[in-house]
Structure formats: C-alpha cells, structure tokens
Amino acid sequence: MAYWLPWVTWALVGASLALSALSARRGSGRLALSAGGCFAAAACGALMLDWPWELLLLCALLALTCARVPRKERRSEL
Amino acid sequence: MSFDTPVYLVFLLLTVLVHRRCPQNWRWALLLGCSLVFYACWSPALTLVILGVVALTWVCALRVERSRSALARRLWLLAAVLGCVGLLVWFKYFNFLGETFAFLTGGQWKRLNILLPVGCSFYTFQAMAYVADVSRGRLRAVRNPGHYALFVCFFPQLVAGPIERAEDLLPQLLSAKDADREDVDAGLRLLLSGYFRKLVIADMAATAVDRVFALAAPDGSAVALAVVLFSMQIYCDFAGYSEIAQGSARLLGVRLRRNFDRPYLAQTVRAFWRRWHISLSRWFTDYVYIPLGGSRRGLARQLLAILAVFLLSGLWHGADWTYVLWGLWHGLLCSAEVLLHRREVETGGMRRALQWLLTALAVLISWLWFRAESVAQAGQLLRCLLSPWHMGAGWQQTGLSLTQAACLALGLCQLPLLHRLSEGKRCGAAAALFLAAACALGWLARSAGNVGGAFIYFQF
Numbered sequence: 403m404a405y406w407l408p409w410v411t412w413a414l415v416g417a418s419l420a421l422s423a424l425s426a427r428r429g430s431g432r433l434a435l436s437a438g439g440c441f442a443a444a445a446c447g448a449l450m451l452d453w454p455w456e457l458l459l460l461c462a463l464l465a466l467t468c469a470r471v472p473r474k475e476r477r478s479e480l
Numbered sequence: 481m482s483f484d485t486p487v488y489l490v491f492l493l494l495t496v497l498v499h500r501r502c503p504q505n506w507r508w509a510l511l512l513g514c515s516l517v518f519y520a521c522w523s524p525a526l527t528l529v530i531l532g533v534v535a536l537t538w539v540c541a542l543r544v545e546r547s548r549s550a551l552a553r554r555l556w557l558l559a560a561v562l563g564c565v566g567l568l569v570w571f572k573y574f575n576f577l578g579e580t581f582a583f584l585t586g587g588q589w590k591r592l593n594i595l596l597p598v599g600c601s602f603y604t605f606q607a608m609a610y611v612a613d614v615s616r617g618r619l620r621a622v623r624n625p626g627h628y629a630l631f632v633c634f635f636p637q638l639v640a641g642p643i644e645r646a647e648d649l650l651p652q653l654l655s656a657k658d659a660d661r662e663d664v665d666a667g668l669r670l671l672l673s674g675y676f677r678k679l680v681i682a683d684m685a686a687t688a689v690d691r692v693f694a695l696a697a698p699d700g701s702a703v704a705l706a707v708v709l710f711s712m713q714i715y716c717d718f719a720g721y722s723e724i725a726q727g728s729a730r731l732l733g734v735r736l737r738r739n740f741d742r743p744y745l746a747q748t749v750r751a752f753w754r755r756w757h758i759s760l761s762r763w764f765t766d767y768v769y770i771p772l773g774g775s776r777r778g779l780a781r782q783l784l785a786i787l788a789v790f791l792l793s794g795l796w797h798g799a800d801w802t803y804v805l806w807g808l809w810h811g812l813l814c815s816a817e818v819l820l821h822r823r824e825v826e827t828g829g830m831r832r833a834l835q836w837l838l839t840a841l842a843v844l845i846s847w848l849w850f851r852a853e854s855v856a857q858a859g860q861l862l863r864c865l866l867s868p869w870h871m872g873a874g875w876q877q878t879g880l881s882l883t884q885a886a887c888l889a890l891g892l893c894q895l896p897l898l899h900r901l902s903e904g905k906r907c908g909a910a911a912a913l914f915l916a917a918a919c920a921l922g923w924l925a926r927s928a929g930n931v932g933g934a935f936i937y938f939q940f
Contacts, residue, residue, distance in 0.1 A: 421910075422910040422911075422913075422914060425908065425909065425910040426908050426910055426911065429908065430909075431909045433910070434908070434909035434910035434913055435909075435913075437910050437913070437914075438910075438913045438914075438917070441914070441917060454883070454925075454928075455921055455924045455925035455928050456881070456883045456884055456887055456925050457883055458921050459680070459887050459918060459921040459922055459925050460883055460886055460887050460890065462914050462917045462918040462921050463680075463887060463890035463891060463894070463914075463918055464890065465910075465914045465917075466890075466894060466897075466911060466914035466915060466918055467890060467893060467894070468910075469908055469910035469911040469913075469914055470897055470908075470911060
C-alpha cells in the first residue's frame with residue numbers, strides 16, 4: 403500500500419468536514435455536494451486501507467455535526 | 481420483512497411506484513395485496529391468524545350496527561373482544577399463565593412451543609378499537625371486507641403500530657390520493673430520521689447493553705451505564721421504527737399519527753406517558769381508563785383506574801413478571817402524582833430541573849425491570865447498582881471501544897437535528913447528505929460486527 407494513502411485519506415476527511423461546515427454557513431447545495439464527494443473519496447481510501455467501519459462512521463458523524471442547522475436559518479428563526 | 485433490511489427498501493420503492501401508476505379504484509386492492517405479501521414474508525401460516533381477526537371483527541362490527549337492542553350490541557362487542565383477547569391469551573400468555581399456576585400450586589409446567597404472530601398485540605388492539613367505536617356510534621361499520629382488511633393489515637403500521645383509529649386511517653386509505661411533492665419530502669425526511677435512530681444510535685447502544693445484561697455480576701457503574709444506554713436504545717429503536725412507518729405511509733399519501741414527542745423531556749411520569757408510545761397511551765385512556773370512570777368518579781376510583789391501566793400496559797408489553805412490575809411501578813408513580821397534585825411547571829428553572837431529574841430517574845429505574853430477563857436478574861442487578869462502583873472496570877465491562885463510544889455520543893448529539901427533520905423544518909443539504917451516509921455506514925458497521933438486530937417492539 404502506498405505510504406501516502408493514509409495521509410491523503412485523512413486530508414480528504416478534513417476537507418469534507420471543512421466543506422460541510424462551509425456549506426451549512428452559506429446554505430450552499432454545491433458545497434454540500436463537494437463535501438459529499440470528498441467524503442466518498444475518503445471512504446474509498448479507507449476501504450483500501452481496511453479501516454474499521456466505525457472509524458468512517460465517526461468521520462461521517464463529525465461532518466454531520468459540522469453541517470448542523472444552517473446559521474442563516476437559525477438567525478431567521480430567532 | 482423487517483424495516484431495517486435492504487429488501488424492505490426495494491419492496492417500498494416498488495409499492496410506491498406501482499401505487500402511483502395504479503387506477504385509483506384499485507389502489508386499496510394493491511395496498512392490501514402488498515400488505516399481505518409483507519406479512520406473509522414473516523410467516524405465511526400466521527397470515528391466517530390476522531385474516532381470522534379481520535373476519536371476526538368485521539362481522540361483529542356489522543352485527544353491532546344492525547342490532548336493535550343495547551344488549552345485543554353489547555354481546556356482539558363482547559364476542560369481538562373475547563375473540564381478540566382469547567387469541568392473545570393463547571399465543572402470548574398461555575405459557576405464562578401455566579407457569580404461574582404451576583408455581584402457585586407447586587407443580588411443574590411443560591412449556592408449549594407456541595409461535596407468537598408478529599404484531600399480534602397491535603392489530604388485535606386496532607381491531608377491538610374499531611368494533612368499540614362502531615358500538616359507541618362514533619363510526620359506521622365498513623361494508624366492504626377488503627377495505628376493512630386493508631385498515632387492519634396496512635403494512636407500514638402492521639407490525640408495531642402506531643395503533644391507528646378507523647376514523648383517521650380508513651378515509652385516507654379509501655381516498656387513494658396521489659402522494660404530492662410535500663408528502664414525498666416529508667416521507668423521505670421521516671425515513672432518514674428513523675433509520676438514523678435505529679442504525680446509528682439504537683444498534684450501537686445495543687452492543688454495550690447486551691454485554692452488561694449478559695454478565696452474572698457486573699459492576700454498579702456498568703449497570704448504571706447500561707440502563708442509561710438502554711433508555712436511549714429503546715427510545716431510538718421504537719421512535720425510529722415509528723418514523724420509518726410514518727415515512728413509508730407518507731410516500732403512499734397516508735399520514736399516520738405521531739407516536740413519540742421527546743418523552744425524556746417530560747417533568748412528570750404522567751407527562752412522560754403523554755409523550756411515549758402515544759397511540760397505545762391514547763388507546764388505554766379511551767378504552768380502559770375512561771370506561772372505568774376516569775377522574776369523574778372520585779379519587780379512589782381514579783387511582784384504581786390508573787393502576788388497572790398500567791398493569792394491563794405492563795402485561796401488554798410481555799408475558800413476564802418483570803413487565804407486570806414495570807407497569808405497577810409506573811402505575812404507582814402516576815397515582816402518587818395524582819395524590820400530590822404534581823404537574824409540569826412552566827416557570828422556575830431550578831424547580832423544572834428538579835422535576836425533570838426526578839422523573840428521569842424514576843423512568844430510568846423502570847427500564848432495568850423492563851430489560852431484565854427475570855425478576856431474579858432484576859433484583860441481582862439492583863444489588864450491583866447499589867454496591868460500590870469501580871468506574872474503570874465498569875467501562876471495560878460494557879465492551880465499548882473509544883471509537884464506538886464517540887460514535888454513540890455524536891449520534892445522540894444529533895437528536896435535536898432529527899427532531900427538526902421529522903418536524904419538516906429545514907436542515908441543510910450537507911446535513912441530509914451526511915445523515916444518509918451515517919445510516920449506510922451504521923448499517924455496514926452493524927453487518928460487519930454482527931451486532932444490533934430486530935426492532936425491540938417486534939417481540940410484543
């Protein structure tokens with residue numbers, strides 16, 4: 403297995419977290435899709451590295467936490 | 481065919497697609513056929529039992545309506561109730577009654593191998609409520625047996641509720657309207673929220689709970705953690721099931737009633753029961769509590785009615801003394817609240833927090849009885865709970881890895897988001913995307929680890 407694969411996989415996970423947070427802040431569907439794309443690529447890396455499913459689930463839950471209620475929506479509700 | 485299998489999703493998709501193409505006059509027949517196929521996947525032979533209940537209650541309701549004297553009406557109602565209760569006694573309580581009788585007389589009871597039909601407790605209650613409503617004049621008896629069979633067998637709510645009323649469900653099933661865009665949106669939201677509750681939270685919590693309850697003498701801290709996790713497991717398992725049922729029905733243009741309303745935020749045990757398994761609580765209120773006099777015939781009668789309702793509710797959940805004690809515990813707590821005039825308060829932060837804490841503790845303790853395999857095990861676990869705690873050993877006994885614990889904690893943090901989602905409020909595209917991803921990964925983690933399993937309420 404290539405030595406750089408774990409680093410790239412973690413970078414993709416990090417990118418998906420950042421993009422999901424940004425998507426929530428701006429209410430952008432495109433950014434959400436980009437975050438999903440990064441996460442899908444990270445999942446492929448994780449599969450090749452034979453990571454446990456729980457670890458990937460944890461990453462998805464972290465991304466979900468970043469992508470909670472869009473801030474604009476929260477302000478308008480208040 | 482369980483809701484948490486891929487086969488169900490394929491079945492639902494096909495049903496929705498064919499339902500949209502089907503002429504409106506025949507949609508009820510299509511749904512009835514699909515519902516019978518859905519049920520026959522569990523056990524083809526036991527489909528005859530549900531059809532027997534349908535036939536019995538359909539005939540009794542027609543006879544009730546046609547009877548001229550009050551006595552005849554009551555006799556036909558009694559026939560329907562005895563038929564349904566008799567069926568429950570045979571399939572669910574026969575061994576329990578035999579064992580209790582043998583225990584009291586000092587004899588031996590050889591258990592009979594009786595297979596409980598899936599959803600028996602739910603569809604018999606729904607059918608009995610229908611005949612009772614006809615006898616009270618609240619509803620006209622359904623003439624077409626196929627229409628009535630669909631009301632009892634409608635697949636999204638057949639196996640574990642919500643227990644629907646004919647006046648709400650029948651007109652929707654017979655109008656056979658197309659699911660509009662709003663319905664599809666709400667249905668998908670409910671499905672997403674329901675699957676997340678089941679696959680991510682309930683199944684993850686189940687691994688730790690099962691491990692601790694299988695130990696002979698676990699540490700007190702492990703028991704405490706297992707009881708807290710079980711409270712989350714059973715809530716997410718059943719609320720998740722209910723949301724999947726609601727979502728599936730909504731995709732077919734049918735609205736089912738809400739079964740849960742954030743029950744753990746209740747400040748009193750009575751309020752907890754207004755928020756937990758709402759359809760069953762309303763059933764017991766309408767058909768047991770009020771006919772027994774409710775709150776209008778004095779305090780003693782009211783307390784008696786409350787105890788009767790909760791004892792029956794305990795027995796409804798399972799044929800074991802642990803369930804009876806669980807029901808009795810809730811009955812006593814509700815009676816105490818009536819006697820002390822304890823109500824939910826709107827103001828006073830400290831008082832509200834204290835009320836909530838007391839209620840949460842009372843409910844948590846009751847889950848220990850509910851989950852225990854026997855009264856002896858419940859007593860043993862209570863003793864462990866009250867003995868000195870060793871946090872490190874307790875944590876190890878749950879068998880949770882750090883990753884799993886973090887997943888569980890993060891999953892629980894999403895409950896407010898799930899509530900928004902099922903209420904139809906906006907949640908953002910990224911959140912919806914990652915919710916779906918988490919559901920898929922939760923399912924894969926469950927399959928890989930061979931953990932989780934059927935919905936808890938399927939056994940009732």
